[in-house]
Amino acid sequence: MKKLLLLLVSVILTFSIIGCVEIVTTTTEEEWTTEATTTTNTTTQFTGSTTEGTGTTTDALTTTTTTRPVVYGDLPDEEVEITFWHIYGSGKTALLDQIIAEFEGMFPNVTITSTSQSDYNTLREKIQLGITVGMVPTLALGYPDHFANYIDAGAAYSLDPLISSDIVYEITDSASSIFGETVTTSLDLTDFVPSYLAENNQYTGHHYYSVPYSKSTETMAVNVDVLKAHITEIRALGITISDNGYLSHEVPLTLNQLNQLNAIMVSSLVDGAGDPITDIANNKCAYLVNYDSSGNMFINMSRELGAPYTNTSGDILVDNAATLSMLNYIDMMFENRTMVLPIVWDQSYGSTNFIYGDVCMSVGSTAGVNYNIPANNLPADLAKLKFGAFATDFVPVPQAVTANNQAVTVYAGTTPYSFTGNLSAVQQGPNIGIFKAASSAERIYAWLFIKYLTNTDNTARWAMDTGYLPARLSAYTSEVPIQLTGTFSTTYNDFLQISLDFWAADGNPGWNEADERWDFLYKSMVANIARYQNEYYQYDPAFAAGSNSAGSATARVEAGYCLENIITGAYSPATALQAMKSQLTW
Amino acid sequence: MSDVFVINEKAYRAKKILSNVASYAFLTLVAVIILVPFYWMLLTSLKSQLLMEEIPPLLWLKPSQWQLSNYSSLFALVQSGPRAGSPLFPFFTYLRNTVVVSIITTAGTTITTILAAYAFARLNFKGRDVVFAILLGTMMVPGEIFILTNFLTIAKLGLYTWDQTYGQVLIAMTVPFMTSVFYTFYLRQTFKQIPNELYYAAKVDGTSDFGYLLRVMIPVASPTIVTIIILNSMGAWSAYVWPAMVTMKDEYRLVSNGLRGAFTDTGSGRTDFGQQMAAATLVTVPLLILFFTFRKQIMRGVSRSGIKG
Numbered sequence: 031m032k033k034l035l036l037l038l039v040s041v042i043l044t045f046s047i048i049g050c051v052e053i054v055t056t057t058t059e060e061e062w063t064t065e066a067t068t069t070t071n072t073t074t075q076f077t078g079s080t081t082e083g084t085g086t087t088t089d090a091l092t093t094t095t096t097t098r099p100v101v102y103g104d105l106p107d108e109e110v111e112i113t114f115w116h117i118y119g120s121g122k123t124a125l126l127d128q129i130i131a132e133f134e135g136m137f138p139n140v141t142i143t144s145t146s147q148s149d150y151n152t153l154r155e156k157i158q159l160g161i162t163v164g165m166v167p168t169l170a171l172g173y174p175d176h177f178a179n180y181i182d183a184g185a186a187y188s189l190d191p192l193i194s195s196d197i198v199y200e201i202t203d204s205a206s207s208i209f210g211e212t213v214t215t216s217l218d219l220t221d222f223v224p225s226y227l228a229e230n231n232q233y234t235g236h237h238y239y240s241v242p243y244s245k246s247t248e249t250m251a252v253n254v255d256v257l258k259a260h261i262t263e264i265r266a267l268g269i270t271i272s273d274n275g276y277l278s279h280e281v282p283l284t285l286n287q288l289n290q291l292n293a294i295m296v297s298s299l300v301d302g303a304g305d306p307i308t309d310i311a312n313n314k315c316a317y318l319v320n321y322d323s324s325g326n327m328f329i330n331m332s333r334e335l336g337a338p339y340t341n342t343s344g345d346i347l348v349d350n351a352a353t354l355s356m357l358n359y360i361d362m363m364f365e366n367r368t369m370v371l372p373i374v375w376d377q378s379y380g381s382t383n384f385i386y387g388d389v390c391m392s393v394g395s396t397a398g399v400n401y402n403i404p405a406n407n408l409p410a411d412l413a414k415l416k417f418g419a420f421a422t423d424f425v426p427v428p429q430a431v432t433a434n435n436q437a438v439t440v441y442a443g444t445t446p447y448s449f450t451g452n453l454s455a456v457q458q459g460p461n462i463g464i465f466k467a468a469s470s471a472e473r474i475y476a477w478l479f480i481k482y483l484t485n486t487d488n489t490a491r492w493a494m495d496t497g498y499l500p501a502r503l504s505a506y507t508s509e510v511p512i513q514l515t516g517t518f519s520t521t522y523n524d525f526l527q528i529s530l531d532f533w534a535a536d537g538n539p540g541w542n543e544a545d546e547r548w549d550f551l552y553k554s555m556v557a558n559i560a561r562y563q564n565e566y567y568q569y570d571p572a573f574a575a576g577s578n579s580a581g582s583a584t585a586r587v588e589a590g591y592c593l594e595n596i597i598t599g600a601y602s603p604a605t606a607l608q609a610m611k612s613q614l615t616w
Numbered sequence: 617m618s619d620v621f622v623i624n625e626k627a628y629r630a631k632k633i634l635s636n637v638a639s640y641a642f643l644t645l646v647a648v649i650i651l652v653p654f655y656w657m658l659l660t661s662l663k664s665q666l667l668m669e670e671i672p673p674l675l676w677l678k679p680s681q682w683q684l685s686n687y688s689s690l691f692a693l694v695q696s697g698p699r700a701g702s703p704l705f706p707f708f709t710y711l712r713n714t715v716v717v718s719i720i721t722t723a724g725t726t727i728t729t730i731l732a733a734y735a736f737a738r739l740n741f742k743g744r745d746v747v748f749a750i751l752l753g754t755m756m757v758p759g760e761i762f763i764l765t766n767f768l769t770i771a772k773l774g775l776y777t778w779d780q781t782y783g784q785v786l787i788a789m790t791v792p793f794m795t796s797v798f799y800t801f802y803l804r805q806t807f808k809q810i811p812n813e814l815y816y817a818a819k820v821d822g823t824s825d826f827g828y829l830l831r832v833m834i835p836v837a838s839p840t841i842v843t844i845i846i847l848n849s850m851g852a853w854s855a856y857v858w859p860a861m862v863t864m865k866d867e868y869r870l871v872s873n874g875l876r877g878a879f880t881d882t883g884s885g886r887t888d889f890g891q892q893m894a895a896a897t898l899v900t901v902p903l904l905i906l907f908f909t910f911r912k913q914i915m916r917g918v919s920r921s922g923i924k925g
Binding site for chain 1: 665671764772861864865866873874880886
């Protein structure tokens with residue numbers, strides 16, 4: 031009887047505690063309608079695409095140019111305090127603080143308090159808890175799935191009215207560093223990388239709840255010394271390569287070319303345990319390409335080969351013949367050593383075995399570029415570097431096709447698999463948005479701050495200082511000099527030129543050893559590759575877990591497990607796919 | 617007769633030696649299992665990123681391979697940013713917060729536990745068993761559920777504000793954890809073992825209930841109370857989720873929160889485990905000093921109560 035009583039009490043307590051929580055659930059559509067009616071001079075129209083939310087860039091907006099009378103307004107002149115939550119440690123906040131100080135100089139009545147919340151999970155959890163008590167920051171960083179949750183909770187603020195407003199504000203505060211000038215909240219979205227925009231308005235109604243801020247992508251590190259040893263054979267395949275072993279930096283290798291390079295650059299040797307090993311004498315690696323993130327590999331290959339994965343509606347689409355064919359093809363590439371994952375060596379990242387010479391190429395994040403340079407990461411036992419401290423170059427991520435909607439046939443042995451492929455490179459990194467709990471004055475100034483933070487010059491400064499990529503296309507031609515070290519400053523354009531000069535000189539630019547361009551060479555390389563790839567960036571549709579399927583973050587994790595299960599031999603491609611499906615849908 | 621005695625003694629001694637060997641072998645194994653994570657933490661704190669990723673893992677390092685910069689960089693001053701003029705990992709600030717929170721939480725928990733356990737064990741009042749059953753029932757509610765309700769309470773009490781003070785954050789971090797049903801139950805069982813005759817004798821001498829608690833119950837149950845203090849302070853020392861949720865400013869964080877995110881590169885997602893483990897080692901040192909200082913008391917408390925952390 032006592033046990034029953036206890037059980038009953040605990041159940042009642044649990045439900046009563048859950049019941050106590052009141053969660054604000056204002057629908058975002060209502061908010062947008064209210065805001066939209068107060069903004070009369072709309073010049074930008076938001077249109078969803080016909081191929082809704084599959085992660086392609088066709089969801090971007092269209093802008094119509096109309097001549098409207100200029101409407102002048104007054105900025106709120108009361109003291110405004112803006113709280114900005116991010117996750118940047120001290121390494122990245124120096125520039126952020128500088129930009130904040132500049133903004134506060136422009137608007138002396140505004141104080142911005144920026145706080146690092148350590149990591150993305152803590153940041154998201156604190157905001158989600160804060161939503162229940164109305165204690166959220168004015169603006170915060172977040173991934174698309176974070177904003178999807180904030181939108182569901184009715185807490186995210188649609189930026190559309192601000193973006194499309196025509197109101198011009200004159201700065202009348204004589205203490206302002208821009209006294210007498212005018213500012214506007216409207217934003218020219220056409221200057222942003224289109225796929226970044228698509229990622230930020232992928233939500234219901236295609237409203238912008240955030241704008242791109244710190245973005246990154248993947249590139250492929252290659253071992254120049256090994257490539258140079260096989261120049262004749264590589265040229266015989268029709269692949270462009272310089273005399274010193276530098277591949278094209280604009281034209282990606284194709285998957286079929288990777289399989290051809292396999293015959294030239296991959297060793298057939300195995301050790302006593304039967305594991306593939308590098309053939310040092312013949313300049314052949316144990317494997318050709320290592321892929322840092324198995325999740326990214328699954329998702330990007332799906333896009334390259336036109337195999338459905340997920341969409342913004344939250345549908346898990348992997349249970350189809352194209353995805354199975356893709357997995358069979360990947361399985362063949364694992365088998366013949368064209369592709370490999372770090373898990374084979376119990377590693378988390380591909381760079382270690384790239385440095386060791388176990389692989390000739392390694393696909394990884396632009397933010398981790400330095401880990402692929404042997405000279406900067408010497409192991410305790412130098413004998414582990416099978417090709418010594420070789421030269422590293424960066425090239426675009428390999429593609430299935432050379433143009434969108436191109437038919438392609440790939441072969442697993444003699445079995446042909448036909449796909450309709452697309453160019454694809456993953457885009458990663460957080461965006462920045464405003465919360466609805468902010469007052470109208472806070473929203474305006476928070477938005478002006480976001481605009482300032484992401485303007486051409488600042489996105490270029492941020493990119494060079496942190497290794498992220500610029501959010502705006504105009505940053506690539508920015509002429510604002512940035513002091514990178516005590517003695518070295520450069521514009522973003524000149525920063526890009528560092529690697530262009532290096533490549534033009536075929537790896538022998540004639541710089542002296544003390545030249546500081548060496549320090550920024552590899553960052554410059556990946557920035558250029560990213561620039562070439564940004565025409566075909568694809569974003570991962572963000573959605574929260576639904577009643578019968580998991581959320582996008584879980585889907586990515588399971589996609590990675592699927593490939594890891596295949597490469598470790600735990601499952602066949604068909605079984606791995608079924609296991610993935612059973613984890614994601616119920 | 618004496619031969620039999622000798623044989624028996626030999627057999628007894630052989631058995632004893634065998635038993636001792638088995639016991640010490642088992643204890644050594646357990647000690648190794650317990651010590652390996654500490655050794656690994658220390659070893660990792662001295663490794664560079666690449667040495668850390670070596671397969672097979674390096675089990676020891678030559679002094680020439682030690683990367684002592686993992687430690688020195690923790691105390692390197694940051695030129696700008698929110699921690700301008702402070703070290704990259706403000707160890708002493710975080711440590712002070714952790715120590716203060718641990719002391720307050722433990723003191724609070726100990727007081728409420730003793731009073732509640734005494735009431736449930738000794739005092740007779742209407743509905744005592746029902747109230748105790750309800751309290752026990754709360755143990756079956758997962759702790760995570762309380763985060764939301766506690767957060768709402770703290771926020772509505774005005775302790776989670778944008779201009780949160782150090783006093784407010786201390787209350788927010790400690791008050792929700794100043795009671796423990798488990799410890800109350802645990803101490804109540806100990807209190808119930810104390811014979812009623814002592815209580816009646818004290819009453820005859822004119823001692824009040826509170827005086828009896830102070831002079832008799834607490835001294836008799838001190839090993840259990842020491843155990844509660846140890847377990848609770850360990851829990852408070854390693855608390856992570858709640859302190860992260862209710863602290864508004866960086867300088868209010870605990871070491872556990874600081875260790876989590878301070879060493880991860882936000883771009884590549886890679887964590888500098890060398891620095892992280894160096895910081896973890898520094899965090900562990902005060903605990904070790906505490907343990908060796910109060911080793912006898914801790915061991916007595918643990919061995920008498922039969923509970924270990």
